[in-house]
Structures are given as C-alpha cells and as structure tokens.
Amino acid sequence: MPRPSGPPDAADTMVAAEVAFFTKALAGFAKSKAKFEVRSMIHDLVILDSSFNPPTLAHMRMATAALQFLRSNPLPTYRSTRLLLLLSVNNADKAPKPAAFEERLALMLAMARDTHAVLASSASEGPDAFDIDIPIDIGLTSEPYFHSKSNAIAASPFYVRPDLSPSAVPGSKITPDQLFLIGYDTLIRIFDPKYYKAPADNDDHGDGAGASAAASLPEGLAATSTPMQVALTPLMRRARLRVTTRPDSDWGDEETQRRWVAEHVDALGGPTEHWASRISLDTGGAGTGASAVSSTVAREASRAHDTARLEKLVGPAVLSWLENRSPYGES
Structure with missing residues (x-):
C-alpha cells in the first residue's frame, strides 16, 4: 500500500539525508577513478562482499559468526579486527x-547498526567479553573480481599498518590479513576458469567481460x-575464505560441498600452492526451502509490504529503512 502523504517525520529526514550523502559519495568515487575506497590499524580485516540488495539476516549471521569465531580462537591482535562491508x-x-x-x-549502514546491536546483546562481563566496539x-570498489578487490584493498593506505613495518626495511607497509566471507555459490564462481584470461586474450575495452591474468608471474x-x-595465487596467499555452505539441488548437500573443496581446489591451484588450506566451510545459516533467507525473498516481502515476513528476513534497522523508503516499488 502507498505511504500516507504528509509532512516528513524524523525517519523520513534521516533516510533522505543518508541517500543524499551516498549519492555524493558515489559521484566522488566515480570521478576519482579509484579502484577501492573506504567511506566510513588492523590485523584481521573481515570482508563481507555482496550486492546488499537488501542486506539480510543471512548477511549479518555470516559477519557475526566470523567475528565470534575469531573471538573463540583468540589471537593477540583480535582487538584490532575490523569488519568491511564491501559493495x-x-x-x-x-x-x-x-x-x-x-x-x-544506506541499507548497509542500517545493517551495521543491526550488527552492533547483535554484538552488544551477546556481550558478557569479564575478560572474555565480546568486543562490541x-x-x-563501508567500502566501495570498482573491481568486479575477488582477486582484483583483494589487491585493491591491500594497496589501500587506509589499512596500512606502519606499526608492523620491519625496522630493517624503512617505509615498508604491511596490510592486514584478509578474511573474505562468501557463500558456496560465490566460491564456485571464484574457481570458474571462464573468469580468467591469458594476457593476450585480455579485453581492452573495459566492459568487464573478463579478468586477465597478471603480466608477471607470482x-x-x-x-x-x-x-x-x-590471477588467484596472490589472493590465496594473502587471504582466507570463510564459506557458508548452501545445500541445494544445484550444489548438493554439505558433505558434497566439503568433498568438492577437498578433492578439487588444490589441483586448481597447482603443485606449489595449497589453496584448500586457506578455505574453511561454515554450516549455512540462510535456511532452505520455505525458510530460506535471501535478498530475493526479502525484496518480494518488501514489495508486498509484508512486515511480518520481512522482520524474519532482515534486521530491525534494515526493516525500518525498507518500510520508510520502499526501494523495491509497489506490489
């Protein structure tokens, strides 16, 4: 149903300001010709790359599960972890x-608020308290392929850690370890040869039709x-992939997905690399069948103004934003 007319309330003003801010940010990013930019010093950089159309509870569970895993397997640098929502x-x-x-x-910003709320609710007293801070x-990238995104992030001065630069090499830069959070379907795309071309076959027209291998060998x-x-060796040497399994008719059950990683990934990487050791599989949290949580289902619920259904698919701040703005049109 259409939203009632009348003077804008505080929520209307807030979302309008957020959209105006990000409109300006997008224009500046396009004008800069940069490959990566953060819009908002670290050892673990947890990266959730998605279309966020809209961000769902499945996205948030991937992020919070990874952060909770890092907490339960503490490193001295855990407190320097950051989460990057990348579009x-x-x-x-x-x-x-x-x-x-x-x-x-703007929806990613709302998801960030929901994520902080979840972290706060799971915090406890004492030395093992979850770091809610x-x-x-929130980052933007013009790179369509994961290895290029990883390279751009690693080269970004925003994440350089000068405090870790070896004293024997003045001016050297060390970037944080990268942990990409992806779904199993994305893992399959990363290891699909169709996305990689030899340098001689490179598409020079900039239309994003394919990714070329680097001119020099790692x-x-x-x-x-x-x-x-x-193309992928620098990514797999630099980053780890935390993969949310997605049992379905296309990819098989969880055991089938784990077996594919164990049996095929190292062969794809070649004899000198051990790519499978850089991949961990996490039990899927998106649900299956009628209980599935996906952006497609969330868009349908938003378009139908089905609040009861939508609140099971997205966080409270995202829900409020969707109800206020209705970005997916009317049913």
Missing part, C-alpha cells in the same frame, strides 16, 4: 537493479601456470 559498483554478473547503489549503501567500515609459480593460477 562493488561493477559487478561481474549483476546489473545495478532494482535498488540504486546509494540506497544499498569492532569498527565496521614468485615461485611456473611459466606453464594457468591464467586462473596467475
């Missing part, structure tokens, strides 16, 4: 619809390495 404005497979990028950025960054890689090995 690509040049997606390899999806056109930017139906929600505009500035609306998705983990910073959450150290220790054979000259006979595949374009995918050349």
